[in-house]
Amino acid sequence: MTQQLRLAILFDGQSAELNKSYPLHEESDSIKISSLKFYLTNIEILDKDGQVVETCPDALISLEDSSHFYLCQFRDWKASNRLRFTLGVDSLKNMQGAIEGPLDPINGMYWSWQSGYINFKFEASSPIIPTKKNKLQLHLGGYQYPFRSDRAIEVSLSHKMTVFFELRDFIDAIDLKTDHTEMSPSKESVILLNKAQKSFKSL
Amino acid sequence: MKHSLLILAIFIVFVLTAFQLRSIKIWPSYFPDPHYSIPNQKEDSLKIAYGRMLFYDPILSKDNSISCASCHSPYNAFAHTDHELSHGIGDSIGLRNAPALFNLAWQKELMWDGAVNHIDMQALAPLESKSEMGETLENVVRKLNKHKFYRSRTFEIYGDSVLNGAQLLKLLSSFQLTLQSYNSKYDKVRLGIEKFNEQELNGYQLFKTNCDGCHTEPLFSNYKFERNFLPLDSVLNDVGRFRITQIGSDSLKFKVPSLRNLSYSFPYTHDGRFNSLYEMINHYTSETTNKNFKVNDLKPIILTENEKVDLVSFLLTINDKDFVFSPKHQFPKELLNK
Numbered sequence: 001m002t003q004q005l006r007l008a009i010l011f012d013g014q015s016a017e018l019n020k021s022y023p024l025h026e027e028s029d030s031i032k033i034s035s036l037k038f039y040l041t042n043i044e045i046l047d048k049d050g051q052v053v054e055t056c057p058d059a060l061i062s063l064e065d066s067s068h069f070y071l072c073q074f075r076d077w078k079a080s081n082r083l084r085f086t087l088g089v090d091s092l093k094n095m096q097g098a099i100e101g102p103l104d105p106i107n108g109m110y111w112s113w114q115s116g117y118i119n120f121k122f123e124a125s126s127p128i129i130p131t132k133k134n135k136l137q138l139h140l141g142g143y144q145y146p147f148r149s150d151r152a153i154e155v156s157l158s159h160k161m162t163v164f165f166e167l168r169d170f171i172d173a174i175d176l177k178t179d180h181t182e183m184s185p186s187k188e189s190v191i192l193l194n195k196a197q198k199s200f201k202s203l
Numbered sequence: 204m205k206h207s208l209l210i211l212a213i214f215i216v217f218v219l220t221a222f223q224l225r226s227i228k229i230w231p232s233y234f235p236d237p238h239y240s241i242p243n244q245k246e247d248s249l250k251i252a253y254g255r256m257l258f259y260d261p262i263l264s265k266d267n268s269i270s271c272a273s274c275h276s277p278y279n280a281f282a283h284t285d286h287e288l289s290h291g292i293g294d295s296i297g298l299r300n301a302p303a304l305f306n307l308a309w310q311k312e313l314m315w316d317g318a319v320n321h322i323d324m325q326a327l328a329p330l331e332s333k334s335e336m337g338e339t340l341e342n343v344v345r346k347l348n349k350h351k352f353y354r355s356r357t358f359e360i361y362g363d364s365v366l367n368g369a370q371l372l373k374l375l376s377s378f379q380l381t382l383q384s385y386n387s388k389y390d391k392v393r394l395g396i397e398k399f400n401e402q403e404l405n406g407y408q409l410f411k412t413n414c415d416g417c418h419t420e421p422l423f424s425n426y427k428f429e430r431n432f433l434p435l436d437s438v439l440n441d442v443g444r445f446r447i448t449q450i451g452s453d454s455l456k457f458k459v460p461s462l463r464n465l466s467y468s469f470p471y472t473h474d475g476r477f478n479s480l481y482e483m484i485n486h487y488t489s490e491t492t493n494k495n496f497k498v499n500d501l502k503p504i505i506l507t508e509n510e511k512v513d514l515v516s517f518l519l520t521i522n523d524k525d526f527v528f529s530p531k532h533q534f535p536k537e538l539l540n541k
Contacts, residue, residue: 094320095320095321096321097321097322097323097324097372097373097376098321098323098324098368098369098370098372098373098376099369100367100369100370103369104367104368104369105324105327105340105368105369105372106340106341106344106367106368106369107368108341110324110327112327112328112330112331112332112340113318113328113331113332114318114319114328114447115318115319115320115321115324116320147449186449
């Protein structure tokens, strides 16, 4: 029997939507998301012994397309126990030259002034963000020490075979008044990617 | 009879192997192995030709006015003579001098600060720079995919008339990897075909004593990032390699340029501040630079005026006229019928 591995982007447990006002917990204000894109690469399904039973193709996830994504289909789902993937693009693929498909630089997730994929792109606006037009722009990436920011993630898989990215967790983890503009590999970018890493879970 | 057949078979294998090696390894034996595999002129001829058309076509810029060749002219060893800094759309001026393009297969990192880690990705920098071509990869691909001329060439290579971004980048790198320069007098001397005259020979000795550490033979660059001890231009405020690594010791370091084809590729340095070889040599032999050498544990360079003339005489032997005027790198006539 085949099963599909899926990813869902949630906000407070519900399917996340672009350009919808979401309340902020500790403020009387709200936040509106205009863009959320990230790479999931090196996706592997593991059995209970940690052996790889399936691999899935690299994926560019964009909330502009949907909040629910099909990652891949595999046969022996009963053997599947855990999911391992990379949030972002590893240094090997960053050094490989032009790659077609989801990693094609045409997808707007590659810096042009210096080499490297943008692992995670998050853009939003909120009255509490102290920038022009109250905009937040986080373009997080970097493949070289000390700003390497691809993150390995491993979660257990239930029969639902779905991994979730909870946007509320990520937004609560960052300080919107200070963490609002990152456009190049940096120490701050690494810290923010760590917070994005912690926002993945499975039910 | 059996014996003769065996000898014949061995001979055929030997000839085929020699031919195969020759067809793959086309650079001189005294060159190191390249970092990138060089496209095969026969098997990859369509890709090289397509990349060459793209290189010369201003369709790559936002207002269709600037091509790669605008700042990388074949007659200047693919640099931009008389222009200190690169030029872009709407008369905009870039941050750095357009470097000469040759022997790119031997350069792991590209750009003056090594910002680009792979030759496939290099074209993205000028393509999307607002002060150069001001385009996006997405829009260039859209323009090419609308064009009958390019759609038919895309189909010819990929069996599909729709080009993608990665293919476009690889086509450009295919052509640029064929820009190989190793047919200068120096190369002929290395191969035993020609000889240096006395002045050139003296210049060569001076070069080996004073310059070879960074401008290492036979590529005439170690392609590392080094300080040139030029004062920071307060308008450009270009800190070089530091912009990429954020490491303090990389401040004001720039990639060592090759000294091949100097007669065609002036002005020199990352911001094009020197127009002549003598200005360049005077900088490296000046009291101020020698003080900086000393502070950095480098050997001073002290040359008499006659020695400077001899050094220049040698440097002129690494001009490769055949490369600079080779028709196979020049504007492709097919573009006239586009």
